[in-house]
Amino acid sequence: MENLLEVQHLTKTFTFGSVISRVKITAVDDISFHIKPAEIFALAGESGCGKSTTARIIMGFERATSGDIIHNGKKEAKNEKVWFTEGIQAIFQDPFATFNPLRTVERYFFETIQNYRLATSRSEAIERIDAKLRLVGLTYDDLAGKYPSEFSGGQLQRISIARALLTDPKLIIADEPVSMVDASLRMSIVNLFKRLRDEFGVSVLYITHDLATAYYVCDRIAIMFRGKIVEIGTVEQVLMAPKHPYTQLLRASIPEADPAHRWQGVIRLSDAEQEEYLRQGCRFAGRCPHVMDVCRQMTPPQFDVDGALVACHLYTKTPQSDEVLIASKG
Amino acid sequence: MKTFRDLLRDYRFALAFGVVCLLIAFSVLSLFSPYDPTRWGQVPRDLRPSAQHWLGTDSNGQDVFWNATFAVRNSLIIAVIAGIVSRIIAVIVGMVAGYRGGAWDRVLMFLSDSLLVIPLFLIIVMMAMLIRASLNLVTLGLLLAFFGWAWDARLIRSQILSLRERDFTQTAILCGTGTFRLVINEYMPYTMPLIFSTLINNMAWAIGLEITLAILGLLDMSIPTLGTMLYWAINYQAILLGRWWWVMTPITLSIMLFIALYWL
């Protein structure tokens, strides 16, 4: 089965500052992953880790400094309107910003149909719009003539998904789709993604910092930290048995909705994020409880540990088995 | 319409709108004028206001009242031409500079800034002197328009710059909307209020400039405008001779127009 999307050695550097003092931040540093058809793939990490930048590059809104993005076996040319040709759509974090508050919502639907030539008459267009809206639990009559401010956040996000579905995309890039939706309404939207995968074979690139929801809905997940992918595998592997120290920290820091399992121990927070970006070697070395000398000097390559890929020197294949190395670190 | 009705609740807007309507009606009256505005000596000179000549007559032998209707009409025409044409230029320049960015932006803003920096008044005066012969209403309007777009182009550009970063721009792009349609459909509702307010501003500025040019004697004096009326009045020393009706008419009308435009 061919991969729907392949990202190979993608790098994006931003330069700040004037002629005198330039600071180069590598927002995305040599990352590679792939998404299969009918799969929900999560790109997770804290804010500033580079996941949104990656999404923008995949969609064509930003240009990568180096690396390749391959859709369905074809390399992406620099100027192509990817969403147009390759059946990719996107939904954004803030449903109220996604639509122009001064225009009615349905205008976007009609425009899409017009631009992509999906219907020949107005009634056909309405039929198609209505069909997509029903998928998300709304009807065309709910929408007609209304402005974004007349809907709730959850409803608007669903409308946004319906709009993305209009062109029958094979891949939907969802940038934090539920972080601005109330906790009580999140499940309905997230369940929708599951349905899209199961019934229509649509893949979703789910970008988030909420690992609990990611566990619930995604099949595979990649954890990003300061521009690098530190761990990648199925959600069971990565979230139930995290191997990279950062993933472990992340997993342990998620507030469990269970008073019996409160956080134990105290953690150290990093004070300056920029420092970590510019660090040589492993970027997590400053906070890692298992840090070794090699970590500060050399960026760890990815090691295959039980099917998951982990970028950590702890898992260096030494003459002895991996287990011994880990055990000795406690 | 709802916004309009709500606007009318504000007493200043209502008053201003009333005055503008009055002035427009006044200028429409010019169509019914029994006198030809370009000919002199049609009526006895320097008569005080009376039942026959509501605002008296001036030293050129023209009825002040009917002359004024033409004056208001012509001044408004100049203002409207100047305002609308400069809006169009400002919108095009602002949108292209804001949305395209890069080289376009730099070139256009350079042009715009140059126009802002050079002493407009001197240039206009010079140009008026050069082409005085053919400086009728329309050309004057266009001349003023040419110098009036720079400020607003920058305003519009900065608004477009910020709108470009908003999420709905990306949504529209994903919908397949082309650049031109996107700018018109998505951004116009935001820039319309800006355009309107600067239009009014611009019109007031145009009228002011016109009056100044006229008083300096740089326009075609046979065409009655608020400015030219003042010119002749001053020229004939109406103030000194106590012919207040001649002087006060254009002045009062100008003040009304300005305040009305300002309050709008």
Place this chain on the structure above:
Amino acid sequence: MDATILRTERLQAFYVLDIYGKTKRIKAVNHIDLAIRENEIYGIAGESGCGKSTLLKTLAAAVEPPLRVIDGKVFYRINGAEVDVAALSAEEKRQLRMTYLAYVPQGSMSVLNPVRRIRDTYRDFIESHRDVRQKGEIFDLAREHLLELGLPPKILDAYPHQLSGGMRQRVTIALATLLKPRIIIGDEPTTALDVVVQRGVVQLLKDVQSRLRNTIVLVTHDMGVHANIADRIGIMYAGKIVEEAPAERIFRAPSHPYTRYLINSLPRFGDKTVRESVPGSPPSLANLPAGCPFHPRCPHAMDVCKQAVPEFTHVAPDHKVACWLVEGEGYGKSA
């Protein structure tokens, strides 16, 4: 049982708006009776738009038009005596602020002046509440406090934009607790923060509370945070508190249908079974349904629910629910 330090009695606070001649009343706080105790962390949970932030404003006596207190009272217990907040003068309220009650709003940037260094903000703060002669004393006070809380004192020299979001939030909390207030009110202190940073901030709050043995009232929609820090939780819906209980009971034995939905819809690790969220959408606070505000979305709605607002019933010693499904007084009876 600890004494009550903050109490409301049938509190009603509405936003009264006059739009184009029509009066709109947004019933953000609609008949709320709260009794918050000393030495506890009380969490208020609810969706956005349910009125939580408004409730905090009334608790902090920061009520400004168009928000008006229509009815009811708020009482503070100061030095053993109960004081009606409405009876306090503006100057007295100012004195209380920060020394008795500290308010940490959402978004630290609204507290820290972006064009001044942190230490200047601290100095303004201390000077307006304490009679301190020496400049050195102020910095000593600030530095000591920061060290106590485990924050590096060098941040005093920084500008707010130089610090990360998490650090700013912790600095704001340190500022709020500088004068050892008896009550700290926090409005979504950890929203928009990363998971790891959130943990740090929550830890800080817990640390402060255990040190000062004061009260923290925390508003957030994140149930996970409540689970980790709150002693008691009040669930708010459409301007009313619909359930109030110790944290364990809210998560283990929720009574109100809305709470049940809320708890059941939280994703948990290790469990991929399908979860459902609450059907429908929250009501507009300007247009509340008659009777129980939840009845349009409630699967167990009965006739009485549509007509009358339920009062609180106790289902356990410290656990009360406002729901017609829960009948009668006494413990042990639940739907």
